[in-house]
Amino acid sequence: MTQPMEALARLQGAEFKAVGANQTAKAIGKGRAQIVFVAQDADRRVIEGVLTAARERGLEVIEIASTRDLGRACGIAVGAAAAAVLLSP
Numbered sequence: 849m850t851q852p853m854e855a856l857a858r859l860q861g862a863e864f865k866a867v868g869a870n871q872t873a874k875a876i877g878k879g880r881a882q883i884v885f886v887a888q889d890a891d892r893r894v895i896e897g898v899l900t901a902a903r904e905r906g907l908e909v910i911e912i913a914s915t916r917d918l919g920r921a922c923g924i925a926v927g928a929a930a931a932a933v934l935l936s937p
Contacts, residue, residue, distance in 0.1 A: 855883060855910045856921045864934035867922045869894050872930040876901040881932040883908050887915040890929035898930045 859865060866875040869890075875881045876898065884902040886895045888911050902909050912918045915927030922931050 852910055852912060855885065856912065856917075858883070859885060859921045859931060859933055860923070862933045864936060865922060866932045866934055867919075867924060867928050869898050869930045872932045873898050873901055875932050875934055876905055876907065879905070880934045880937075881905070881907055882935055883910065883933045885910050885912055885918055885921075885931045887912050887918045887927070887929050889914050894929045 866872045866881065872881065872884060876884065881902070884898065884907050886898060886909060899909065912921070915929055918931055919926050919928040922928050
């Protein structure tokens with residue numbers, strides 16, 4: 849299992865990423881996600897679909913402490929409940 853800080857660095861440097869629960873769920877469904885991130889303080893109803901899809905695909909899920917930390921790692925000024933590093937198109 850990847851350490852959260854190492855994984856966040858990978859997310860920050862990723863050329864292709866999905867940000868937000870909807871984009872992340874779509875990327876998982878299309879088979880483009882490599883690593884999935886979810887915020888521990890996110891509403892479980894929001895991220896449940898992401899977690900289920902990631903489990904079904906056998907993807908690594910890394911929990912990050914807060915939506916704010918995950919949003920910052922994605923380069924956005926607001927929090928993010930979920931994100932993923934994507935394969936090149």
